[in-house]
Amino acid sequence: MALPKHKKSKSKRDKRRTHQKLTAPNVVSCPQCGDPKLPHHICPSCGTYKGRTLIETD
Amino acid sequence: MRHQKGGVKLNRTSSHRKAMFRNMVTSLFENGQVKTTDAKAKELRRWADQMITLAKRGDLHARRQAMAVIRNKQVVHKLFEAANERFGEINGGYTRITKIGMRKGDAAPISLVDFVGGDEVEKGEKGSWLSRFTALGKAKADKEAKPAAPAKEAAPVEEAPVAEAVEAAPAEEAPAEEEAPAEEEAPAEEEAPAEEEAPAEEEAAEEEAPAEEEEKAKE
Ligand SMILES: [Zn+2]
Numbered sequence: 001m002a003l004p005k006h007k008k009s010k011s012k013r014d015k016r017r018t019h020q021k022l023t024a025p026n027v028v029s030c031p032q033c034g035d036p037k038l039p040h041h042i043c044p045s046c047g048t049y050k051g052r053t054l055i056e057t058d
Numbered sequence: 059m060r061h062q063k064g065g066v067k068l069n070r071t072s073s074h075r076k077a078m079f080r081n082m083v084t085s086l087f088e089n090g091q092v093k094t095t096d097a098k099a100k101e102l103r104r105w106a107d108q109m110i111t112l113a114k115r116g117d118l119h120a121r122r123q124a125m126a127v128i129r130n131k132q133v134v135h136k137l138f139e140a141a142n143e144r145f146g147e148i149n150g151g152y153t154r155i156t157k158i159g160m161r162k163g164d165a166a167p168i169s170l171v172d173f174v175g176g177d178e179v180e181k182g183e184k185g186s187w188l189s190r191f192t193a194l195g196k197a198k199a200d201k202e203a204k205p206a207a208p209a210k211e212a213a214p215v216e217e218a219p220v221a222e223a224v225e226a227a228p229a230e231e232a233p234a235e236e237e238a239p240a241e242e243e244a245p246a247e248e249e250a251p252a253e254e255e256a257p258a259e260e261e262a263a264e265e266e267a268p269a270e271e272e273e274k275a276k277e
Contacts, residue, residue, distance in 0.1 A: 041157045042170065049156050054091075054170055 066101050079105050084129045087137055091172040093158065099169045103153045106171070110152045113141030144175060 008016075027036045035045040042048070047055040068075060078098075083105040086092045094102065109128060112120040116138055124134050145152050157169045 038157075038159060041159055044159060054156055054172070055158070 096167045
């Protein structure tokens with residue numbers, strides 16, 4: 001059976017992982033209250049979307 | 059070819075799926091809005107739109123077809139009463155989906171399903187969306203007369219006779235029963251103002267009564 005001859009160095013391991021990264025979520029500010037929210041989503045702080053209040057927030 | 063492949067399976071057997079969507083569409087009509095995952099929300103539209111189409115048709119067969127899906131008889135009757143007034147001008151697409159965000163726990167995308175139109179109905183008010191809607195014409199009249207008073211308090215004393223009159227009609231005892239308990243909440247808090255405003259409200263009740271009878275006659 002084919003087996004690895006050498007242990008991969010820390011450097012090799014870390015270089016492999018340079019492409020693993022998280023992307024920051026796109027955040028916009030709510031036109032109603034100005035708080036940050038996800039685009040095309042109900043605003044979590046004021047509960048509105050496109051001028052309509054859809055969920056109650058306290 | 060992706061013919062005949064409408065709908066989603068959601069990793070469920072057909073009986074499980076059917077039971078689930080019957081529950082969901084019932085809840086949607088009871089409460090006016092439902093929070094659920096995006097995938098279920100999109101499928102729920104099909105069920106809800108179908109029910110409203112049946113309600114707009116409004117004949118006995120349609121009513122029985124709706125009863126076979128919606129698990130709450132009162133809700134079916136209320137829906138059939140209100141559907142033409144509320145959705146008469148729209149051809150399909152009665153529901154609206156708005157994304158809420160990710161669920162804590164499994165990060166599933168959650169959205170809110172509700173009905174288009176009816177924006178003039180105050181969302182903050184408690185009670186079924188249909189009762190809020192059927193009370194809409196009256197609420198408007200009340201607002202013109204006395205802007206401060208909420209629609210709720212107008213109801214308690216005067217609507218009891220109306221409800222009994224409705225009960226006399228053979229087909230539905232259901233809507234009358236549901237209206238009664240919901241409206242009993244108000245009077246305890248505000249007995250005094252209700253008595254003061256009694257004459258104005260009686261007029262409103264009289265206006266509403268014939269409208270309801272007409273609706274019954276249509277069916
Ligand atoms: Zn906001």
